[in-house]
Amino acid sequence: xxxxxxxxxxxxxxxxxxxxxxxxxxxxxxxxxxxxxxxxxxxxxxxxxxxxxxxxxxxxxxxxxxxxxxxxxxxxxxxxxxxxxxxxxxxxxxxxxxxxxxxxxxxxxxxxxxxxxxxxxxxxxxxxxxxxxxxxxxxxxxxxxxxxxxxxxxxxxxxxxxxxxxxxxxxxxxxxxxxxxxxxxxxxxxxxxxxxxxxxxxxxxxxxxxxxxxxxxxxxxxxxxxxxxxxxxxxxxxxxxxxxxxxxxxxxxxxxxxxxxxxxxxxxxxxxxxxxxxxxxxxxxxxxxxxxxxxxxxxxxxxxxxxxxxxxxxxxxxxxxxxxxxxxxxxxxxxxxxxxxxxxxxxxxxxxxxxxxxxxxxxxxxxxxxxxxxxxxxxxxxxxxxxxxxxxxxxxxxxxxxxxxxxxxxxxxxxxxxxxxxxxxxxxxxxxxxxxxxxxxxxxxxxxxxxxxxxxxxxxxxxxxxxxxxxxxxxxxxxxxxxxxxxxxxxxxxxxxxxxxxxxxxxxxxxxxxxxxxxxxxx
Amino acid sequence: xxxxxxxxxxxxxxxxxxxxxxxxxxxxxxxxxxxxxxxxxxxxxxxxxxxxxxxxxxxxxxxxxxxxxxxxxxxxxxxxxxxxxxxxxxxxxxxxxxxxxxxxxxxxxxxxxxxxxxxxxxxxxxxxxxxxxxxxxxxxxxxxxxxxxxxxxxxxxxxxxxxxxxxxxxxxxxxxxxxxxxxxxxxxxxxxxxxxxxxxxxxxxxxxxxxxx
Numbered sequence: 001x002x003x004x005x006x007x008x009x010x011x012x013x014x015x016x017x018x019x020x021x022x023x024x025x026x027x028x029x030x031x032x033x034x035x036x037x038x039x040x041x042x043x044x045x046x047x048x049x050x051x052x053x054x055x056x057x058x059x060x061x062x063x064x065x066x067x068x069x070x071x072x073x074x075x076x077x078x079x080x081x082x083x084x085x086x087x088x089x090x091x092x093x094x095x096x097x098x099x100x101x102x103x104x105x106x107x108x109x110x111x112x113x114x115x116x117x118x119x120x121x122x123x124x125x126x127x128x129x130x131x132x133x134x135x136x137x138x139x140x141x142x143x144x145x146x147x148x149x150x151x152x153x154x155x156x157x158x159x160x161x162x163x164x165x166x167x168x169x170x171x172x173x174x175x176x177x178x179x180x181x182x183x184x185x186x187x188x189x190x191x192x193x194x195x196x197x198x199x200x201x202x203x204x205x206x207x208x209x210x211x212x213x214x215x216x217x218x219x220x221x222x223x224x225x226x227x228x229x230x231x232x233x234x235x236x237x238x239x240x241x242x243x244x245x246x247x248x249x250x251x252x253x254x255x256x257x258x259x260x261x262x263x264x265x266x267x268x269x270x271x272x273x274x275x276x277x278x279x280x281x282x283x284x285x286x287x288x289x290x291x292x293x294x295x296x297x298x299x300x301x302x303x304x305x306x307x308x309x310x311x312x313x314x315x316x317x318x319x320x321x322x323x324x325x326x327x328x329x330x331x332x333x334x335x336x337x338x339x340x341x342x343x344x345x346x347x348x349x350x351x352x353x354x355x356x357x358x359x360x361x362x363x364x365x366x367x368x369x370x371x372x373x374x375x376x377x378x379x380x381x382x383x384x385x386x387x388x389x390x391x392x393x394x395x396x397x398x399x400x401x402x403x404x405x406x407x408x409x410x411x412x413x414x415x416x417x418x419x420x421x422x423x424x425x426x427x428x429x430x431x432x433x434x435x436x437x438x439x440x441x442x443x444x445x446x447x448x449x450x451x452x453x454x455x456x457x458x459x460x461x462x463x464x465x466x467x468x469x470x471x472x473x474x475x476x477x478x479x480x481x482x483x484x485x486x487x488x489x490x491x492x493x494x495x496x497x498x499x500x501x502x503x504x505x506x507x508x509x510x511x512x513x514x515x516x517x518x519x520x521x522x523x
Numbered sequence: 524x525x526x527x528x529x530x531x532x533x534x535x536x537x538x539x540x541x542x543x544x545x546x547x548x549x550x551x552x553x554x555x556x557x558x559x560x561x562x563x564x565x566x567x568x569x570x571x572x573x574x575x576x577x578x579x580x581x582x583x584x585x586x587x588x589x590x591x592x593x594x595x596x597x598x599x600x601x602x603x604x605x606x607x608x609x610x611x612x613x614x615x616x617x618x619x620x621x622x623x624x625x626x627x628x629x630x631x632x633x634x635x636x637x638x639x640x641x642x643x644x645x646x647x648x649x650x651x652x653x654x655x656x657x658x659x660x661x662x663x664x665x666x667x668x669x670x671x672x673x674x675x676x677x678x679x680x681x682x683x684x685x686x687x688x689x690x691x692x693x694x695x696x697x698x699x700x701x702x703x704x705x706x707x708x709x710x711x712x713x714x715x716x717x718x719x720x721x722x723x724x725x726x727x728x729x730x731x732x733x734x735x736x
Contacts, residue, residue, distance in 0.1 A: 160704055
């Protein structure tokens with residue numbers, strides 16, 4: 001009995017302290033033990049040794065009584081006294097059995113947890129409690145309410161007071177969920193990101209998307225020509241490229257607003273008028289009248305390679321992937337060429353690998369993302385369907401898209417929406433989405449309500465499609481989720497001009513008309 | 524011999540043929556049994572106590588629409604549900620849970636207790652968000668006193684009753700919809716603490732919203 005078990009640790013000997021430190025995580029707070037007696041221990045020892053008790057029955061009865069009292073006290077007051085005043089109040093405790101106590105303890109822990117979860121641990125006083133207003137509501141409830149508001153309501157709310165402005169305008173959380181559903185501004189695919197002058201915040205996405213949807217924009221003419229052309233444009237992160245007769249112009253873009261600076265940066269010149277051109281990481285490649293083709297390195301002014309009469313007639317379309325070049329021409333041929341460096345002359349050389357006879361004027365070619373196959377869009381007057389899929393290595397026809405096309409339903413523009421999907425448009429006034437895995441039937445079709453031919457399309461490779469039609473500079477915005485109706489229309493320019501080419505990023509749409517290039521800014 | 528043989532085959536056929544039909548019936552039965560159990564449970568009344576001390580009675584199934592109350596009852600691990608009814612009222616320790624708010628909440632859960640539970644796997648979140656409020660809900664939530672309305676929303680949020688929070692949030696959003704900032708401020712009695720310069724700047728930034736109207 002020399003050891004003092006009940007002493008606090010601070011008064012313990014050095015060894016005990018050391019040991020306690022080692023097992024500190026298992027230690028329990030100090031607690032007064034109820035009174036006990038040695039009667040049980042004595043009984044066990046004497047019985048096992050076969051001795052006789054030397055305790056009188058009176059003594060034994062007294063010990064038992066003491067033990068029972070101690071037990072009762074533990075139930076009645078011992079544990080309860082450890083409960084805080086608040087916890088007692090919480091459940092208005094009556095005396096109860098040990099099991100009940102345990103269960104209620106669980107419940108109380110739970111309630112307290114709930115308080116903490118809701119961020120409401122701090123209880124305001126009941127007296128003098130201010131009436132709730134929208135501002136004094138806990139922020140988590142505000143978030144729930146805001147998640148049901150539309151974009152315009154949110155803007156109205158943010159103008160109301162400092163706190164709401166802080167929460168609504170500066171916090172992307174409110175906008176994040178909404179921006180996931182936004183049109184045009186969802187910068188998800190790498191195509192769209194490459195094209196966008198910058199990435200938008202969730203709030204900007206929502207607001208700009210609303211502008212696209214409502215048709216709120218400012219229009220500006222980038223250049224105006226004196227005579228009419230059939231321009232082709234290419235929109236990139238930093239630059240806008242477009243053709244003007246036998247020239248390709250390059251303009252710099254404003255990195256913040258996405259608009260185009262007036263200053264002409266660079267001109268690429270060829271001998272013949274250019275029909276189409278493509279820009280990839282290294283090269284600018286153009287195809288034009290009388291089968292002429294020209295290749296520039298992006299950095300230098302002079303063509304690294306140019307060739308006339310690659311085809312016997314105009315090259316309508318051209319595409320490049322790595323060093324494979326594909327040209328489609330009016331002379332009803334598609335040529336697969338390789339572009340490589342000649343070590344002797346330090347010049348680029350073009351070698352024709354394969355010639356494919358399509359038996360129809362070729363209007364469009366496009367190589368898929370992996371560079372293994374390509375689509376050919378023709379005038380729709382030949383024996384085959386107007387949209388075909390070829391293998392790039394062997395030049396073999398892999399499949400035809402659709403069945404029973406109308407004669408003359410030529411495909412004017414088409415490109416790969418994803419690695420398996422193709423988006424096409426043409427004379428039959430439809431924009432169609434095809435899947436190369438089930439080429440017989442189109443996945444989605446969007447019909448121009450005015451029944452005019454669709455000259456060009458552009459897509460964000462996610463859920464937005466824009467189409468440029470043959471008349472009045474009319475451009476349409478489509479949502480792939482509801483292909484039956486057009487989401488918005490934009491009349492670009494003042495003349496009755498076809499839209500020859502167009503491209504858009506999250507902030508601007510660039511539209512090429514016969515005598516001007518126009519920029520619609522939605523920011 | 525012959526008789527025994529034929530007996531064997533019929534038994535075999537019965538064993539192989541029965542299970543699929545049985546399963547379908549079981550599924551249906553289980554569903555119905557669950558429905559009946561919920562109905563039975565709702566006849567048991569439990570008591571909820573507001574922060575101000577008022578005690579309100581409410582069916583068990585209805586009360587379990589509050590995830591918080593359901594968790595508390597689960598923690599009791601009571602097998603005999605009728606015993607729950609005899610317990611002390613469950614205290615709701617949040618000052619949003621006023622007498623009035625709790626009364627309204629009990630009214631709401633008693634009306635909605637047999638709603639199908641929201642299943643995040645099958646319900647389209649977007650669709651549910653755009654759904655109009657039912658006529659009953661509209662009348663229920665159309666409360667003139669703004670403080671009381673916010674009390675109900677805050678209390679429902681505290682008790683974790685998703686459906687009611689949704690109703691409240693939708694109601695407020697409907698009220699805000701199509702209003703200009705001054706109108707919103709007036710309606711919700713929000714104090715304008717912007718300096719005139721700040722307000723002008725914000726207005727300029729958001730001009731486009733009102734441009735069309």
